[in-house]
Amino acid sequence: MKIRRFYGKDMREALKQVKDELGDDAVIMSNKKLNDGVEIVAAYDKEPTISTKRTAPVTTSAPKQRVSSTPTLSEIIGDSGPDSLRALLEKQIHAKEASSQSTQSAPERPKPQGVNGQSHAVKPQQTPQMSASHAPQQNDALNEMRQELASLRNVLQFQVAGLLQQDKGRNHPLHGYLTNKLQKMGISQALANEVVSYTPAQTDERQAWLFLLRLLANRIQIEESNLLMTGGIAVLMGPTGTGKTTTVAKLAAQAAQKYGAENVGLITIDSYRIAAYEQISTYARIIGCSVKKAQNAEELSDLLFQFRNKRLILIDTAGFGQRDVRLIKQLETLKQSTTANIRSYLVMQANCQYQVMQQTISAYKQISLQGCIFTKLDECYSLGEAISAAIEHKLPVSFITDGQKVPEDLKVADAKFLITSAAKLYKKHVLIHTSDNSLNNAAVAV
Known part of the structure; x- marks a missing residue:
């Protein structure tokens, strides 16, 4: 042919x-x-x-x-x-x-x-035979080209962002320096850029740094009337291992010292953790207050009715991660309670990663949060992450804990104390001239 x-x-x-x-x-x-x-x-x-x-x-x-x-x-x-x-x-x-x-x-x-x-x-x-044989090869080639283009785009975006950051640092060197300090302190990049933009033009580095710390302190929301002042019904929830039960015991002990043990009641709905009821009942026996256990929303409503004459009622919950499906069931149990005016508090570790705090707050915001309680401040090397999460989500801070002692290691939240503690941790663990590791490396280099 x-x-x-x-x-x-x-x-x-x-x-x-x-x-x-x-x-x-x-x-x-x-x-x-x-x-x-x-x-x-x-x-x-x-x-x-x-x-x-x-x-x-x-x-x-x-x-x-x-x-x-x-x-x-x-x-x-x-x-x-x-x-x-x-x-x-x-x-x-x-x-x-x-x-x-x-x-x-x-x-x-x-x-x-x-x-x-x-x-x-x-x-x-082409004939159908040729098209069928070459189609997979063409698709693979197209996919490879798309991946290469996507990689090039990401690299270019990174380079452009770096050039913009360098240009900003050249035009406003003080702003770039302060932004870097805030990020090393744990403050998120978005919040650091926002507060640095308010820095006065005619100021030196130290005055600008003190201005930023005061500005951050003003941005932190503190609960005006805490549980120990007003009493009422409060439920403490949060991920596992954050210290909810210990915090409940600290609040109950301080309330018993202020109002008497007979005016404090404890309820636990933690039916998942082994010996959860035994732990809180031990605290209640030491304090001298009443403690009960609820399995569902109906039992919780009955117990709240029994404790209606008490000044402060604290509800302890099971710890679930933000991706745990059992969390939804627990939140639904609290929503179905017929008792009005239950104040919800989110208990979070202050030494958590910033992304973990963001996801935790988003997951527990399915019900209205009255505020949050930061625990384990004594284990932190940085406080900027907790401060950033509270400011960005406009979540009031109610209490902070910095140890295991009951009831001493529980304090009412204070914005100035949080910012001062964050600055001290930055100076102690991040600055080059105060870091032991950097000193050792410098000695080895010499």
């Missing part, structure tokens, strides 16, 4: 060239409309017999630019063409069917269509 191309000004002239050159047995593979004519691809099995009536082929140079859409043969010559042309096309179909076995070896040969009012020629394209 051999293939030749013919060019003509129109379809009739090109078909005439095919008939004169290859004879009636030639098979038209495809046709394509060009800017200055028509191109026909024809195939033949044997050398054609040269006709004495053959005219010189019209050679036209292939155009540089081709039209993307290919009209059909009927659109070019119309259905009013000569009968000899229609007969020629029908004869080509019969010839193709007769030589189907020999033409299977030609991969680019398309399957011709009928001629009843339709064009015999098709757009030049």
Whole structure:
């Protein structure tokens, strides 16, 4: 099977060239409309017999630019063409069917269509076999190109962000220095950029640093009336290991010292942790107050009715992570309680990662939070993360704990104390001239 191309000004002239050159047995593979004519691809099995009536082929140079859409043969010559042309096309179909076995070896040969009012020629394209074999390779290549483009975009974004940061540092060196100090103290980048933008223009580094610390202290919300002052019903919730039960015991002990043990009641709905009730009952026995256990919302409502005459009622809950499905069930139990005015407090470790605090607050905000309690301040190397989470979520801070002693290690939250503690931790553990590790490395280098 051999293939030749013919060019003509129109379809009739090109078909005439095919008939004169290859004879009636030639098979038209495809046709394509060009800017200055028509191109026909024809195939033949044997050398054609040269006709004495053959005219010189019209050679036209292939155009540089081709039209993307290919009209059909009927659109070019119309259905009013000569009968000899229609007969020629029908004869080509019969010839193709007769030589189907020999033409299977030609991969680019398309399957011709009928001629009843339709064009015999098709757009030049790959056969289904070739398309099926090359499709996975093309998809893999496209996916690889997309991944490379995405990687380049990420790198460019990182470089542009770095250039912008360098430009900002050159234009406002003091702002860049203060932002870096706040981030090392644990303050989130967004909050650090926000507060630094308020720095007075004409000021030195020390005055600007003190101004930022005072500004952060003013941004921290502190609960105006805490539990020990007003009493009422409060539920303490939070992830596991944050010290909820110990905090409940500290609050109950301080309330018993202030109002008397008979005016304090404890309730636990922690039915998951082993010996949870035994632990809180031990604290209640030492303090001298009443303690009960509730399994569901109905029992909780009954116990709250029994304790209705007490000044302070504290509810201890089971510790669940923000992704634990049992957390939703516990929150629903609290929502279904018929007792009004239950104040909810979120207990969080002050030494947690910033992202963990963000996710925890978002998960427990399904119910209205009255405030939060930061625990384990004595185990912190940085307080900026807790401060950032409280400021950004506008969550009031009620109490802080800094040890295991009951009830001494519980304090009413104070914004100035939190900022001062954060600055001291930064100076002690982050600054180069106060870091033991940096001093050791410097000695080794010398």
